[in-house]
Amino acid sequence: MKTLFGIFTFIFGAGSQLPVYANTDNFVIVDVRTPSEFEESHVEGAINIDFLNSEFKNKMAQMDKEKPYKVYCRSGNRSGQAMKLMKSIGFKDVENLGSLMQASKRLSRKCEGKNSC
Numbered sequence: 271m272k273t274l275f276g277i278f279t280f281i282f283g284a285g286s287q288l289p290v291y292a293n294t295d296n297f298v299i300v301d302v303r304t305p306s307e308f309e310e311s312h313v314e315g316a317i318n319i320d321f322l323n324s325e326f327k328n329k330m331a332q333m334d335k336e337k338p339y340k341v342y343c344r345s346g347n348r349s350g351q352a353m354k355l356m357k358s359i360g361f362k363d364v365e366n367l368g369s370l371m372q373a374s375k376r377l378s379r380k381c382e383g384k385n386s387c
Contacts, residue, residue, distance in 0.1 A: 299377065301343070302326075309383055310384050311370060312381060330355070330356055336362060342373035
């Protein structure tokens, strides 16, 4: 029986922990918008790692660089910058999906949160 979602916890630094998140079997969906944007609406199964947060690079550096990643933001700008940064620190497979709406369509996933996309 194939599991649609696995639950993973990543720990960053002493006592600092990223929230438990849902992850697909085949790739990780990363919403690089702010936490308030993510709370409003996000692609089902996405994790939120804010590109504008000073800890973004450190948090990403501790992720599994061998897994495929799909990143998106509001317009595609932050996710494009995030993709370049991720590749520069050794991620093998990163795809910029563009905006929230584009990501939802391209991944054939609904949106979750306070509002739909």
